[in-house]
Amino acid sequence: MKNTFLVLFVIGLLFGCGNKELSRKETVTTYYKAFDSGDFEKLKTVIHDSITLIPGDFVMPFDKNSFNEFYKWDSIFNPSYEILETEEKNNDVIATITQNNTRNAFLKNNPLKLKVKVSFTSGRISKIEELEYFDVNWDTWSQRRDSLINWIQLNHNELDGFVNDMTLEGAQNYLKSMKLYEAQE
Structure with a gap:
């Protein structure tokens, strides 16, 4: 026991x-x-x-x-x-x-x-x-985001909507959009 x-x-x-x-x-x-x-x-x-x-x-x-x-x-x-x-x-x-x-x-x-x-x-x-x-700096944040969105709408419309797409594909499009935008700056 x-x-x-x-x-x-x-x-x-x-x-x-x-x-x-x-x-x-x-x-x-x-x-x-x-x-x-x-x-x-x-x-x-x-x-x-x-x-x-x-x-x-x-x-x-x-x-x-x-x-x-x-x-x-x-x-x-x-x-x-x-x-x-x-x-x-x-x-x-x-x-x-x-x-x-x-x-x-x-x-x-x-x-x-x-x-x-x-x-x-x-x-x-x-x-x-x-x-x-x-x-x-929310002003800088908003300005950069809005410039990116507007530039993508004009130059790469196929990526439009990335900013509100919280999926893996949306994030990949966001990253691709940032790279394209920075390349043209």
């Missing part, structure tokens, strides 16, 4: 240690590291069955499959994320991050530094809301 109890205790201890829940801060760190390293399988372990991204006035709800499409879109721009600070506030994590990528570089705002609020459901990320941007 003692041996059975000891064996069960050791097995329980081993399995208990292997299934340790991540803290909210660790979950946020895992999320951005997975984005940074291109590891969607790891990313899936820390997001809820549904996740909502809220950049500004836009609300973008995803399930895991549609989030994978967004992930593919983002990956085309060779993103690099760095967490500068995290703070737990109630049941959320407030994080200040930087995002470097080719799209931000084209729009003359690289790195993009922002504060986000990350919310959780059952220990997994269910919502990321952008709260504040730091040192972003």
Whole structure:
């Protein structure tokens, strides 16, 4: 009987240690590291069955499959994320991050530094809301984006619509549009 109890205790201890829940801060760190390293399988372990991204006035709800499409879109721009600070506030994590990528570089705002609020459901990320941007020149951003859109409409109409196409093909067209535009500058 003692041996059975000891064996069960050791097995329980081993399995208990292997299934340790991540803290909210660790979950946020895992999320951005997975984005940074291109590891969607790891990313899936820390997001809820549904996740909502809220950049500004836009609300973008995803399930895991549609989030994978967004992930593919983002990956085309060779993103690099760095967490500068995290703070737990109630049941959320407030994080200040930087995002470097080719799209931000084209729009003359690289790195993009922002504060986000990350919310959780059952220990997994269910919502990321952008709260504040730091040192972003929105006039330059808008001017570069609008110039690109107008130039593409006039010179490469087959790529028109790339800016609102959040699919892999849309991102590839966005990247192609930026390269064509820069070549003519």
